[in-house]
Amino acid sequence: MIIRKLIIHKPILFSLILWLSLPAILLAIDQVSNSGQENIINVPKDTGIFDFCNGTLPKAWTEAPFVANGLLSAVAYIDFTESNFDWQTRFDPAENEMTGIQIVLGRSDVFDRGTASARPLWSAPNRIPIAKLILSYPEGTLHDGHMSLNTKKATINGKILSDTANFSWYCYVHAIQPIIVVKLIGDQLPDLEVAMAEKPRWIGGPGTLPDDERLAESKESTWSIPKQEILQEDGIHLKSRYLLDGTRVAVAWKNVWRSEREKIIYISIGNDPRNKQDALITQKAGMSAREEAVSNIDDANAQGEKVLRKSHIQWWDSFLSRSQVTLPDKEFQYFYDLQNYKLGCMFREDGPLPDEAGPWSIDTKYPCHWWDLNVQDLHSIHLKANYPEFTLPLARLLIRNYYESVVNWRDAIGSPRVTSFRFSLQKHLPKKDPDPYAKPTTPHIIWLCHHLMDYYFYTQDKRFLPFTHQLLKGAIHTYLLEERVVMGDDGFFHLVHCQSPEYPGANHDAGMDSNYELSLFKWGCQAFVLTSQLTEDNSSFVKKVKNISKKLAPFPVNENGYMISASVPVESAHRHYSHLMMLFPLDLLPTRDEHEIARKSLLWWMSDEVKPERKGRSGFTYTGAASMAAMLGMGEHAFDYLAYFLKHGRESSGNFTRSRIWPNTMYTEYGPTVETPMAFNRAIHDMLLFTRSGELRLLPAIPADWESVSFESLRMHGGHLVSLDYADNKLKRVKIECQSDDQFTVFHPQIHYLAPDSTETKPGQRHFFVKAGETIELNMK
Numbered sequence: 001m002i003i004r005k006l007i008i009h010k011p012i013l014f015s016l017i018l019w020l021s022l023p024a025i026l027l028a029i030d031q032v033s034n035s036g037q038e039n040i041i042n043v044p045k046d047t048g049i050f051d052f053c054n055g056t057l058p059k060a061w062t063e064a065p066f067v068a069n070g071l072l073s074a075v076a077y078i079d080f081t082e083s084n085f086d087w088q089t090r091f092d093p094a095e096n097e098m099t100g101i102q103i104v105l106g107r108s109d110v111f112d113r114g115t116a117s118a119r120p121l122w123s124a125p126n127r128i129p130i131a132k133l134i135l136s137y138p139e140g141t142l143h144d145g146h147m148s149l150n151t152k153k154a155t156i157n158g159k160i161l162s163d164t165a166n167f168s169w170y171c172y173v174h175a176i177q178p179i180i181v182v183k184l185i186g187d188q189l190p191d192l193e194v195a196m197a198e199k200p201r202w203i204g205g206p207g208t209l210p211d212d213e214r215l216a217e218s219k220e221s222t223w224s225i226p227k228q229e230i231l232q233e234d235g236i237h238l239k240s241r242y243l244l245d246g247t248r249v250a251v252a253w254k255n256v257w258r259s260e261r262e263k264i265i266y267i268s269i270g271n272d273p274r275n276k277q278d279a280l281i282t283q284k285a286g287m288s289a290r291e292e293a294v295s296n297i298d299d300a301n302a303q304g305e306k307v308l309r310k311s312h313i314q315w316w317d318s319f320l321s322r323s324q325v326t327l328p329d330k331e332f333q334y335f336y337d338l339q340n341y342k343l344g345c346m347f348r349e350d351g352p353l354p355d356e357a358g359p360w361s362i363d364t365k366y367p368c369h370w371w372d373l374n375v376q377d378l379h380s381i382h383l384k385a386n387y388p389e390f391t392l393p394l395a396r397l398l399i400r401n402y403y404e405s406v407v408n409w410r411d412a413i414g415s416p417r418v419t420s421f422r423f424s425l426q427k428h429l430p431k432k433d434p435d436p437y438a439k440p441t442t443p444h445i446i447w448l449c450h451h452l453m454d455y456y457f458y459t460q461d462k463r464f465l466p467f468t469h470q471l472l473k474g475a476i477h478t479y480l481l482e483e484r485v486v487m488g489d490d491g492f493f494h495l496v497h498c499q500s501p502e503y504p505g506a507n508h509d510a511g512m513d514s515n516y517e518l519s520l521f522k523w524g525c526q527a528f529v530l531t532s533q534l535t536e537d538n539s540s541f542v543k544k545v546k547n548i549s550k551k552l553a554p555f556p557v558n559e560n561g562y563m564i565s566a567s568v569p570v571e572s573a574h575r576h577y578s579h580l581m582m583l584f585p586l587d588l589l590p591t592r593d594e595h596e597i598a599r600k601s602l603l604w605w606m607s608d609e610v611k612p613e614r615k616g617r618s619g620f621t622y623t624g625a626a627s628m629a630a631m632l633g634m635g636e637h638a639f640d641y642l643a644y645f646l647k648h649g650r651e652s653s654g655n656f657t658r659s660r661i662w663p664n665t666m667y668t669e670y671g672p673t674v675e676t677p678m679a680f681n682r683a684i685h686d687m688l689l690f691t692r693s694g695e696l697r698l699l700p701a702i703p704a705d706w707e708s709v710s711f712e713s714l715r716m717h718g719g720h721l722v723s724l725d726y727a728d729n730k731l732k733r734v735k736i737e738c739q740s741d742d743q744f745t746v747f748h749p750q751i752h753y754l755a756p757d758s759t760e761t762k763p764g765q766r767h768f769f770v771k772a773g774e775t776i777e778l779n780m781k
Helices: 002-009 011-033 211-215 289-303 305-320 330-346 374-378 388-405 442-459 465-481 515-534 540-550 592-605 619-631 635-651 675-688
Strands: 066-068 072-079 100-107 131-136 142-150 155-162 166-173 180-186 191-196 227-231 236-242 248-259 262-271 324-326 485-487 493-495 659-661 667-669 689-692 695-698 709-715 721-727 730-737 742-747 759-762 765-770 775-779
Touching (some): 100 262, 180 305, 191 236, 262 289, 305 330, 324 330, 324 675, 330 635, 493 515, 619 675, 635 675, 675 689
Parallel strands (some): 695 742
Antiparallel strands (some): 066 072, 131 191, 142 155, 166 180, 227 236, 730 775, 759 765
């Protein structure tokens, strides 16, 4: 009736109301029409707001919003147990009464630092859970509400309805300061409690021992009853706990009432560094955990929440504008945007190296760094995305532990045997060593060197070249010292006693010339020769490595393509791409014939003809396969692999085994692990842009139905930033902002229609000579 009167008597007013309401109407229609898509929430364009549980309260970690700054973190969902850090536990309204909200707090450099005998050397010290902030209702049952994540502001937003009060709140981890901020607004605000985690360490991983055995080593067994201090003089509360080596972790918080209806909570976590090497660059010099946490609270309180929030949002605005990708597939865009946001949560230039849990605290079987794919996969993402400084935590960790922990001896040429790192990697042991975790890890180290070299290629920053050169020298020398490089009757050098991660029976003994080790050793030799030129090393060892590199055995091949090793074919489902390292990520196959073998290998590896195996395939199988397909120009296959990853990862079915992508795009494989969803973005970058020294291929592997796509400021070799617009199947614009003096050839089928001011060699490509600071603008005629 009201609408009818408006139409008849006030048509102009009705038109204005209709016009103003149109965006909301269209959004509602769009949400209803897409409501059947599992775990994919329709996101209003450009708002950056993600609702993982469809307007309700998240009932588990798997659908909870998350924030972090590379060091501190917070995850929010319903609280219904006394101490819950278990990702598998889900709130059941039929069995549990909602009593409040828990915000699980984490700090990514708080490790279980017991004695070395308490864990295998090849895995890092285990992260431990710390505490959670509980917003509870002693006099009223919580019965409704919602939460969402605003990725543009890196903020969790929530609204709570209880029997006695309603209030709204938000939480963020400041982008660059070690402070967590929670703001509450409402008539009757909830009680607040900080509960320290009861378990002293993660459980279920390969580095665990019974609690009693670990606690016996502790100087002060305070796990069950954390020491609490209340600093009455300035209103700061603090709880602390000793770790097994006598150092301490402390949680401090302060309530600041702005009015009767508005309260701000500042929270910080302090951590005692075990030694100077363990201290972070940003850690306040000489401060204990308690002093650090309290000092952070004082600093935040002095600035005030408005100032903190402004600088926090400014950092995220800058981060998110560094590069942008626009995809025609809504589901792909949704997933890509969230992984890019995660990247900003996990890394900081001056922060610690993210491990398998990221900065978030959650019970997992992998509370550490894993070095035969996981860390390497995680570090394959940020260079093309134009965040090269995120390589620095890895570089610092390698450098620090190299000089601190490499086996302490030298030979005649002064090279160390580089297989023993305190933080992760175990030295090479005899292949029949009874230790189940003992395996040669020298190839893993070479893979890490690949990231350091990529950093140089994508930035032209030479600061790590001397260290990379020394690390490669030691790794190659280790192979020679252990007599693992032998000359065969065929005139080629071969590798013996090889491994091939994840393949049944080849994890420790793959025989001769596993493609995993042969690929990495070949790349390592080539990279060592290059770094010798860049660092002016003219030693006789360089000449020796050149000779070995030229005479290395070819990669073992059979009728199905590249094998596991010379004696082991690919016959079982193999979730790791260890046998295809020469293609991805090492890019060692320049010829067309080699690409044809790689194509055959990829299709065989991903086919249903290979026998099923207990580990089957995991999420990183499909993200890795997508990057390989992109390198081979197989756009339809790359898309299909990623689409399969999203679909079957959510359903936990098909060829996936014990793998799952959850509504908030977190991923579990036995337990939470962060690198696989992130590798989705690497595959997207590879579909949009392929780069090697002197070469840039635009849109090398997009599917035929992607008629429009665009990106801004993706990074290529040489450090140059590339942007383009592609619409209606036509390349409309290409922009290259040159960061160094360089020359390269740009490839695309339509490139010969572009600017005439460069040397055209043949249709589909142009060669450019560029100067640092120059911008190339290519616009279609």
